[in-house]
Amino acid sequence: MSTDAQDSTAPITIKLSPVEKIKQESRFLMGTIDQELADPIDHFNDDNLQLLKFHGTYQQDDRDLRTELKKSGGGKAYSMMLRCRIPGGRMTADQFVAHLDMCDELGNSTLKITTRQTLQLHGILKQNLRETIKRINDVELSTLAACGDVNRNIMCCPAKRVGGIHAELEKFTDELTQALAPRTPAYHELWITDPDTGEKSLAGGGEPDARPVVDEPLYGPTYLPRKFKCGIALPEDNCIDIYTQDLGFIAVVRDGKIIGYNVTVGGGMGRTPSAKKTFPALAQRMAFVTPEQAIDVAKAVIIVQRDNGNRTDRKTARMKYLIADWGIDKFRAEVEKVFGEKLADCTEDDVHGFDDHMGWQEQGDGKWSYGLNIENGRLYDNDQIQLKAALRKVCTTFGREIRLTGHQSIIFCDIDESEKEKLIEIIQSHGIPTTEQTSTVRRWSMACVALPTCGLAITESERRLPSLIDGIEEPLAKLGLSNERFTIRMTGCPNGCARPYNADIALVGKAVGKYTLFAGGGWLGNRLAYIYKDAVKDEDVVDEMIGIFAAFKANREGEESVGDFCARVGEERLAELAEQAPKP
Known part of the structure; x- marks a missing residue:
């Protein structure tokens, strides 16, 4: 990549929004979070709430209880939502069971599969936040960059196919996740370091460098103007909704090999009806890149958004508004300037299919995967349905890989032919409809x-x-x-x-x-x-x-x-x- 990109440490001269000032003065996302964690009060201050998003957590309160608490003279029922970062939705059975344990022991006893192939814990009390994040890292996962004004969890087709192009997609997802991750040491200092001994541990968030980081080489001191979402798809299988992403990579396959990607930019769903300047947008096709170019082009796209996105009005701070203002040709030219060379035009390859990967599918190695529809991604147990108990039983019985889909459902991998009946028996014995028993309209809905x-x-x-x-x-x-x-x-x-x-x-x-x-x-x-x-x-x-x-x-x-x-x-x-x- 060209070294001509704007210096990420250059002073920002525009009038910053309040959130930009919070980020700029945060000491790379540390703020005063450590002090508030030691305070017995049940909630965080407004400045730290903005910074906590980068660490993967939002403060919430139970709105069902607001009126009742107000009548009794009480305050809000505060708790934290904690989101994990799970590239492509790929997890081990042990990692999934650990989340089931945490939702019971530290949360509100439910677990949510999100629309971005990850998990959310709800109802985490402030005093349990450090323990929960530490336990997630102990199973080699992380919450860093699951939220906030950075690149978030990278979506990728969750179908398990042994060898071939799916393995290439998964490798690219993991490499891109590392390349676009924040480098701040604040995450480890807050959540992984023992507050009593100061000892750091190896964790899913990544080991901090020996030399303390004094800058974010990709993001700079104020990170991005707004959240940033990325996805990787196949033309025949747009199961991660590539055109809704800020940055997308559509694989271009020739003779069974990925020769590159058609890059899409500028997707984003959010809008504010009272603000006519806001709108949902689908991404636009920008250029073709080779696998060797892909990561540096992704960084170039982020740098262009970092240095030119709107930092005065968060309503119009997503990259889609920059592209709407500039036009795709100017945006591409700026990306090429940062990247350091011209890019090829997109090939004709585009999305033309969508597989939700539900039900039985062959993996290509003699084993099977089974996609189970989870209505709206909510995992719970009650008198009629015991979703958590069933998933725990599946994980402990088979111990195989788990994958989460962009439609809030789950895939059990590596099932032998002889084990298929046992898996279905576990599902049905817990009152859960199989995917085959789920109506088409329910299967393709989400909330x-x-x-x-x-x-x-x-x-x-x-x-x-x-x-x-x-x-x-x-x-x-x-x-x-x-x-x-x-x-x-x-x-x-x-x-x-x-x-x-x-x-x-x-x-x-x-x-x-x-x-x-x-x-x-x-x-x-x-x-x-x-x-x-x-x-x-x-x-x-x-x-x-x-x-x-x-x-x-x-x-x-x-x-x-x-x-x-x-x-x-x-x-x-x-x-x-x-x-x-x-x-x-």
Whole structure:
């Protein structure tokens, strides 16, 4: 890479937003977190809350309890959400069991599989935060850079295929994770160093250099203007939603080998409806890179965003706004300037398929993987379903690799032919529907956490979507659409953590008890949806969706999907057709 890139230590002359000032004065993310950890108060101050995100944790409170606590004169029920960094969603059975232990012993007894192939622990009390992060590192995982204004967990196809291009993708994912990781020693000093002895231990966060780091060579003292997300996909399998990523790599395969990647830039789902300057965006195709160029080009993209992204307004600080302002040609030229040479144009290769990797799939080595659908990624035990107990049993019985998908589900790997019945027996004996017993619409749906713990949530999402699916399964069956594949995604606010804006149909929290209904995206993920109806009351959502399905059944052309149909007819015509179509 060229040494002509702007010096990351150069003083910033623009007027910084409050968060930028916090980062700049943080001593590379240390702040006063160590002092607050020693304070018995149950929450952190606002400045440290911004810095804690880089360490993988957010402060939350139980909003179900707010009114009750206020009436009794109490404060908020504070706790921490802790997110792990798991590149490509690949874990050992022991690492997964360790998370099950922590959610029971230190959290609120549930575990969440996220839409970015990682795990979230909820309900961690402040006094247990250091122990929890230490235990995650003890099993050679990390929370560093799982959140914050840095590159976050890198997504990659989770399918286990022995040898060949999947092994190349996994190797690239791991190398890119290391190359784009923050170098600050603050993580180890806060969470891995014994506070009594000062002794450091080898951990999943990475061993600190012998010489103390005094700068971030890639990120600089204020890191990035906003969060940054990266993914790696195959043209025939866009299971990680490549066009929603800030930076994407679409593998270009010739004769069974990856000869390079088509690089995409500028995806991002978040928007603020009250701020017209904000919008969701799909990434744009920028250039082709060889495997040898890929990591340095990724760094160049980050440097361009670091030095030119908006640091005065966090609402428009994502890289998608820089690209919208400059245009893709200027952005590419700046990347080439930092990289030090011209890049080739993209090949014709693009996404054209999507495999969710559910059910039984051959690995290519005589063994099998089994993808189990986990509704909205939430792992819990109750009187009807014992998801945590079942997964613990699978892990301890087989001891095989676990993989998490971008659709919040789980894949059990390395299952012998003779073991397949045993695996299914464990699943069913714990009251869990197998993937084969799960309806198509439920299998292709997902939701963000939302209420009660997310501070940004306006409406329900994870707790509402299951009953919403209950309400449309029978009408879909009567319309003969039970096997129709389409995505339904639901979020409690417009930030779009469940990637709603490119789904066939989506519901986004608008106001208390009301949703914006989107239509016209698609399961392939390469087209944005449009607003079909705004401020739909919760009690009317199911009827509105049934109207769309009835219109689709009566007016589809050929084999077009639900999203293709909605995109073809457009907003006004769709409303007319939904009104006219006979309802089941």
